[in-house]
Amino acid sequence: MAETSLVTQPTPETIILRPSRGWSALNLKDLWRYRELIFFLTWRDIKVRYKQTVLGVAWAVIRPVVTMIVYSLIFGQLASLDSEGVPYTIFTYVALLPWQLFSKAISDTGRSMVSNRNMITKIYFPRLVIPISTVLSGLVDFFIAFVILIGMMVYYDIPLTSAIWTFPLFLLLTLVSALGVGLWFSSLNVLYRDVGYMLPFLTETWKYLTPVAYSSQYITGTWKLIYSLNPMAGVVQGFRWALLGIELDPSAPLTMSISVGIALVVLISGLFYFRRMERTFADMV
Amino acid sequence: MSNLAIRVNDLGKQYRIGIAPERYRTLRDSLVNIVTWPIQRIRRGLAPSGEDQLDTIWALRDVTFNVEQGRVLGVIGRNGAGKSTLLKVLSRVTEPTEGEVEIRGRVGSLLEVGTGFHPELTGRENIYLNGAVLGMKRAEIDGKFDEIVDFSGVEKFIDTPVKRYSSGMYLRLAFAVAAHLEPEILVVDEVLAVGDAEFQRKCLGKMSDVAQEGRTVLFVSHDMSAILRLTEEAIVLDKGQLVYRAPTAEAVDYYMMSGFSEAGERHWDADEVPPSSAPFRPIALRVCNAKGDHVDVVRSTEEINLEVEYQLDEPIQGLRVGLYLMSARGEYVLTSFDTDEPDQYDQFGVRPSGHFVSKCTIPPDLLNEGRYTVGMNASSFRVKRYFMDERALTFTVDGMGAPGKQWSETRMGLVRPRLTWRIEMLG
Numbered sequence: 001m002a003e004t005s006l007v008t009q010p011t012p013e014t015i016i017l018r019p020s021r022g023w024s025a026l027n028l029k030d031l032w033r034y035r036e037l038i039f040f041l042t043w044r045d046i047k048v049r050y051k052q053t054v055l056g057v058a059w060a061v062i063r064p065v066v067t068m069i070v071y072s073l074i075f076g077q078l079a080s081l082d083s084e085g086v087p088y089t090i091f092t093y094v095a096l097l098p099w100q101l102f103s104k105a106i107s108d109t110g111r112s113m114v115s116n117r118n119m120i121t122k123i124y125f126p127r128l129v130i131p132i133s134t135v136l137s138g139l140v141d142f143f144i145a146f147v148i149l150i151g152m153m154v155y156y157d158i159p160l161t162s163a164i165w166t167f168p169l170f171l172l173l174t175l176v177s178a179l180g181v182g183l184w185f186s187s188l189n190v191l192y193r194d195v196g197y198m199l200p201f202l203t204e205t206w207k208y209l210t211p212v213a214y215s216s217q218y219i220t221g222t223w224k225l226i227y228s229l230n231p232m233a234g235v236v237q238g239f240r241w242a243l244l245g246i247e248l249d250p251s252a253p254l255t256m257s258i259s260v261g262i263a264l265v266v267l268i269s270g271l272f273y274f275r276r277m278e279r280t281f282a283d284m285v
Numbered sequence: 286m287s288n289l290a291i292r293v294n295d296l297g298k299q300y301r302i303g304i305a306p307e308r309y310r311t312l313r314d315s316l317v318n319i320v321t322w323p324i325q326r327i328r329r330g331l332a333p334s335g336e337d338q339l340d341t342i343w344a345l346r347d348v349t350f351n352v353e354q355g356r357v358l359g360v361i362g363r364n365g366a367g368k369s370t371l372l373k374v375l376s377r378v379t380e381p382t383e384g385e386v387e388i389r390g391r392v393g394s395l396l397e398v399g400t401g402f403h404p405e406l407t408g409r410e411n412i413y414l415n416g417a418v419l420g421m422k423r424a425e426i427d428g429k430f431d432e433i434v435d436f437s438g439v440e441k442f443i444d445t446p447v448k449r450y451s452s453g454m455y456l457r458l459a460f461a462v463a464a465h466l467e468p469e470i471l472v473v474d475e476v477l478a479v480g481d482a483e484f485q486r487k488c489l490g491k492m493s494d495v496a497q498e499g500r501t502v503l504f505v506s507h508d509m510s511a512i513l514r515l516t517e518e519a520i521v522l523d524k525g526q527l528v529y530r531a532p533t534a535e536a537v538d539y540y541m542m543s544g545f546s547e548a549g550e551r552h553w554d555a556d557e558v559p560p561s562s563a564p565f566r567p568i569a570l571r572v573c574n575a576k577g578d579h580v581d582v583v584r585s586t587e588e589i590n591l592e593v594e595y596q597l598d599e600p601i602q603g604l605r606v607g608l609y610l611m612s613a614r615g616e617y618v619l620t621s622f623d624t625d626e627p628d629q630y631d632q633f634g635v636r637p638s639g640h641f642v643s644k645c646t647i648p649p650d651l652l653n654e655g656r657y658t659v660g661m662n663a664s665s666f667r668v669k670r671y672f673m674d675e676r677a678l679t680f681t682v683d684g685m686g687a688p689g690k691q692w693s694e695t696r697m698g699l700v701r702p703r704l705t706w707r708i709e710m711l712g
Contacts, residue, residue: 017377017386040417044403044410051405122400123418124377124392282379283300 024275031126038133045137060141061148064100068093075213082215084246090152094243095212095236097149098174101142102232103203105135105175109182110199113190117285127278128271131186135179153243161245170238177231177263183270187277190285211236216249224251225258231266234259290470290501291352291375295384298345298370344370345525348384354469357502359512359519359533361540363676366522368505369474372396375503376472390469390501393419397474399459404448408439408458411447415462429465436491437461464491470501489514513537513614538613538656549579551678558672564599564638565663565671572659572680585654585701586686589647593661597638602665604636606643609660609675618657618699621645653701654684 050056068089075081076088083091112134113120113127120127189195210232211219219227227233234256240246249255345367352358362368373379375386376394401418402411412433416426426433434440437458439450447455473492492515496502506512512519512533519536521529529539549572558566571579573590583589593606607622623643624630660675684690688703 013390015377015388015392017374017381017388019381019383034420036423037417037420040414044406044414047410048403048405119401119418121378122396123394125418125420279380282373 020279022276023272024278026271026275027126031128034125034129037125037129038136041129041133042136045134046140049137057144060144064093064096064145065148067096067100071096071213081213082217084215084217084240086158086244086246087156090149090156090158090244091215091240092213093149093152094239095210097142097145098170098235098239099207099210099212099232100145101138102174102178102235103207104141105138105178106181106185107199107203108138109134109178110185110189110195112182113186113281113285114193114196120285121282127281128183128274131179131182131274135175135182138178139175149243158244163242163245165242166238167242170235170242173231173238173260173263174235176267177235180263180265180267180270183274184266187270187274187281190277190281206230206232209233224249224255228255228258229262231259231263234263288354289351289387290354290356290389291503292387293348293350293375293384294386296345296348296371296374296381296386297343297383298367298374298379299341299382300344300370301341343382343525345374345381348522348525348527350520350527350530352501352503354389354501355499356518357496357504357516359516359536360503360505360522361512361519361536362522365524367525368522369396370525371522372472372474372503372505388470391420392470392472393463393466393468394472395463395466395474396472398456398463402447402455402459405446407446408434408437408443408450411458412462415459419463419466420468421466425467433461433465436464436487460488464488464495468500470503471495472503474505511615537615549573549581549678549680553674562663562672564597564601565604566596566598567661567663567672567674568594568596570594570659570661570677572678580680582681582683584686585652585682585684586649588649589652589682590644591647591659592642592644594640594642595663596640597636600635600637601671602635603668604633604663604665604671606641606663607661608645609662610647611658611660611675612699613656613658613679616699618652622662650687650703651700652682653696653698654682654687656681 050059053059055062071092072089075092076083081088109131112130116130119125120130185195185199209227209230216227216233216237237248237252238256241248348367348371360368360371370379372394373396374381375388376392376396378394378396399415401415403414406414412430413423413426417423434443437454437460439454439458442450442454447458450458489511492502492504496515502515504512504516516533519531519533520527521536521540529536531539551570553567553569571590571592571594572581572583573579573592574583575587575590577590591608593608595606597604605622605624607620607625609620610618612618623645624633657680658676659678659680661673661677662670663672664670684701687701689696689701
């Protein structure tokens with residue numbers, strides 16, 4: 001066993017610290033023990049986010065709503081893009097919610113190890129606590145903005161379909177994708193501060209590869225398969241299906257499976273990479 | 286490991302130095318490395334990683350010791366001796382490079398108080414947050430909340446954001462949370478070096494309570510009197526190695542005596558003076574007897590002359606050069622500066638560049654017998670501290686002929702003045 005491991009013996013517990021090499025086990029047991037810390041850090045992030053702002057929590061609504069208005073004017077009115085039978089405003093808003101959750105989560109998580117440097121260099125706790133709580137803290141903004149969506153659904157009289165029950169699954173897929181990508185960036189950022197410069201540019205580009213402003217119907221043929229390599233493409237289509245009742249493409253089972261598969265691969269590889277890098281964080285950050 | 290709480294075996298921790306320029310590796314560097322690595326590898330031939338060792342430093346090497354359960358062990362050593370690294374490894378913040386550590390029980394580490402405090406949150410919120418960071422369960426914090434607030438003495442401001450706290454209040458609250466941790470093993474680094482005297486006393490009291498409850502404590506401090514008060518045994522680290530382990534009083538003596546004495550004179554070589562000292566350049570500190578010879582042993586009944594020789598490369602406004610005198614236990618005896626006298630202060634408002642010596646005389650019959658440490662400080666008040674060495678030199682005061690010497694006993698106290706006694710018979 002060439003790793004820092006928790007060898008539990010009958011009380012009291014004995015910990016052996018050794019130099020570790022190569023890949024380490026995920027040690028989820030330790031993470032579970034620190035579950036309250038995840039809760040407290042999430043709570044801290046939420047609590048602190050809108051301190052000393054005039055508009056406060058309203059920012060959670062302003063960002064998606066203003067983006068929605070801009071998109072509606074440019075893509076809905078000027079370019080008159082197809083919005084699959086629902087008003088363009090709600091068509092893009094329903095996509096903006098998971099997208100903004102995702103993009104904020106990856107940029108915050110990417111910076112999280114560096115911004116919590118103070119704790120990392122002074123106290124032991126499973127480092128995974130930090131990216132996990134960073135991703136979770138974005139959920140509050142999401143639900144606040146979600147209230148507006150409910151209002152719009154009532155206003156436009158959009159009927160609920162039985163697909164609504166799949167909504168939590170797509171929300172979970174958003175979180176899984178965000179955490180997976182976030183883990184890679186946060187551990188890379190400890191070594192390479194380039195990540196900080198790359199992130200805004202990357203999320204901007206990624207947004208255009210995700211059907212936020214346009215309909216995924218524009219993507220046809222074999223492009224569909226390549227397109228579904230982006231898990232957020234699956235998420236956005238899923239949100240539109242679950243909440244607005246927009247019919248899925250016949251190839252959906254395949255493309256969705258690809259999206260889910262990719263999200264899981266990114267998450268699991270991200271977890272292992274993070275664990276591998278974890279031992280050097282305190283020395284490098 | 287029967288009743289051992291900590292077993293450290295051949296522990297080593299290697300750091301890369303020259304980290305400063307290389308600290309932030311960029312992707313480009315790594316990409317270049319990938320391309321050039323095989324070439325370098327071949328060029329380097331069969332000497333594996335020989336070159337790598339040049340830019341690394343062992344902060345700890347071959348450190349082996351055990352701590353029995355319920356013991357309080359002091360860790361002493363100069364800056365850079367590896368004390369903090371040892372605590373970081375034991376508290377699992379960083380991994381060892383070689384060797385092994387076996388720890389039995391939950392470890393609570395206090396490498397710094399207030400870790401995880403957020404300035405925007407209130408005192409109450411920070412207690413919960415900091416408690417969780419330190420590994421306390423929520424129910425545990427609930428149970429101790431009142432006690433923590435009470436200990437900190439900030440109950441009036443408990444719902445105020447901590448950014449509005451004075452630094453003293455902030456610190457008291459932070460220590461209060463940490464002091465209520467209840468791990469089996471407590472690792473403490475220098476946290477007591479801050480705060481006012483009253484609060485320090487409170488913290489020390491809390492620490493000795495912890496020790497009496499049978500928990501194992503590892504305590505690092507520069508404050509020898511705190512080490513003496515709190516620990517039974519101490520280890521001395523020097524350059525990453527464990528050089529001495531003994532009952533605390535002996536270990537402190539060893540530490541205070543070792544390494545810095547050159548028979549009444551301390552010279553600073555150019556590489557011992559940090560660049561930030563410029564334009565002040567210390568040259569030497571000397572302890573001289575009444576005849577002017579620099580000596581290691583002076584008599585308490587004669588005057589003791591202390592002198593600092595230094596060079597100013599540029600004029601300095603408001604410079605004061607001064608000395609600290611400390612007992613072997615680390616208690617301050619006095620602090621004095623060369624411009625303490627108002628006349629002198631006015632005369633040397635701006636000290637021109639040049640070669641100087643500042644001398645002072647400790648009058649006869651002042652110091653008690655024992656070993657003393659002289660520290661030195663050159664600063665402009667509230668402007669800049671040019672140079673400081675708190676343990677520049679040690680010397681011994683011999684009590685031959687001192688008052689009360691007809692009894693061969695140790696006299697308590699740092700001073701041994703010749704007081705005038707009158708004995709009056711009243712009946």
